[in-house]
Amino acid sequence: MNILMVGAGSMSESLVRGWIDSGIAPESITMTNRADRKRLSELANEHGVQIIEEESIESFDIVVLAMQPEGVLEYVKRHEWTNQLLVSVAAHITPDEIEQISGCGAVCAMPNTPVAFRTGMTGLWFGHQVAMEQKQLATELFLRVGEVVETDETTMPFLMAAAGCSPAFFYEIVGAMTPVLTEAGFEAQQARRIIAQAMKGSAELLLQDARPTDALIDDVAAPNGPTDRGVQVLRTHELKKIMRAALSESAREA
Ligand SMILES: NC(=O)C1=CN([C@@H]2O[C@H](COP(=O)(O)OP(=O)(O)OC[C@H]3O[C@@H](n4cnc5c(N)ncnc54)[C@H](O)[C@@H]3O)[C@@H](O)[C@H]2O)C=CC1
Ligand SMILES: O=C(O)[C@@H]1CCC=N1
Incomplete structure (x- = not known):
């Protein structure tokens, strides 16, 4: 071949x-x-x-x-x-x-x-x-x-947004998280590794465990605990709306 x-x-x-x-x-x-x-x-x-x-x-x-x-x-x-x-x-x-x-x-x-x-x-x-x-x-x-x-x-543009384009979305998220860790004292590469490994593990869990994402969040977040408070910040800033807009924009033929 x-x-x-x-x-x-x-x-x-x-x-x-x-x-x-x-x-x-x-x-x-x-x-x-x-x-x-x-x-x-x-x-x-x-x-x-x-x-x-x-x-x-x-x-x-x-x-x-x-x-x-x-x-x-x-x-x-x-x-x-x-x-x-x-x-x-x-x-x-x-x-x-x-x-x-x-x-x-x-x-x-x-x-x-x-x-x-x-x-x-x-x-x-x-x-x-x-x-x-x-x-x-x-x-x-x-x-x-x-x-x-x-x-x-019908599905190809959305597959493109969710899989072809999304690595860039994930890198954007990592890029936004990294300075928070470096300001706390981690080296940049170490900070990146910490976040990437957490992402990789979460991806593995998502692949292995079919429960809804809210149930997976519940596994991590005690009521009013650190995760719960962090997730509330994401919800207050309407992350779901932002992700929907980003995927729709990527799927759209310019
Ligand atoms: N980069 C990505 O993550 C993804 C890219 N794609 C698609 O893959 C294609 C390439 O994307 P990239 O590699 O990111 O772009 P790129 O710009 O890095 O590479 C394209 C290459 O094609 C060459 N080229 C252009 N016309 C040519 C021709 N007629 N004959 C020979 N070579 C030619 C250019 O010189 C350039 O080196 C695009 O159509 C893009 O939509 C699809 C999925 C993901
Ligand atoms: O954004 C782009 O041009 C290409 C298409 C899918 C991922 N990268």
Whole structure:
């Protein structure tokens, strides 16, 4: 299976890192990038992947379109497609648009950067021309680097907001919490570790324990205790409203 990654930005590198860690041979992955050849060479040195300047599409089984969304359809138009599986990771592109131009099966995937550590969450939206074995192939590819959920036109934007974009929301929260710890005397890296480990543990609990989040909060918060008082601050500042607005804004096609 030969994979071409078009675009060598952060999403592309995260996928490559995760796929290689999952056992995919680096030699079967080729990367190309429109700008920044130096970055491409660094990726070849770091991961052992192939790099090229001008690609011949017919040598690849899977072509991952990992450039910014505005370049995707133009790239598909510029090339001759035979029987490749096209996988776009771009926001707000539909499989039908790609299939109409290429005549090949297309999958719109929405991964997130944690795929680099095989803890990703990827939404897959299959086009009408995707054959059963291609569905299986795409699903297996993304299962190598985390969990997969099937999406469609309606759910994809919200999957994107909640899984593709949300790592940035979590980093924003960590960024807001860290100074409180450093002001108390922790080193910045130690503060970050404390918060990240608490987040990781809470995520594990959420995955293992199906009770509603209010019940999980009750496990932590004694009435009028420190947690309860902290949660009240979040509620007074209407965190739920803020999170709803952030997710809706990310899901919206600008
Ligand atoms: N960064 C993230 O967490 C996620 C990104 N995505 C999607 O992944 C895509 C890439 O995002 P990033 O990696 O963050 O962007 P990026 O800006 O870091 O990387 C995009 C790369 O594609 C290259 N490029 C653009 N047009 C090209 C072309 N025609 N041929 C070859 N290379 C080309 C650019 O030079 C750049 O290096 C976007 O469409 C985005 O919507 C999806 C999920 C999560
Ligand atoms: O914000 C972006 O452009 C991409 C789409 C999903 C996550 N990052």
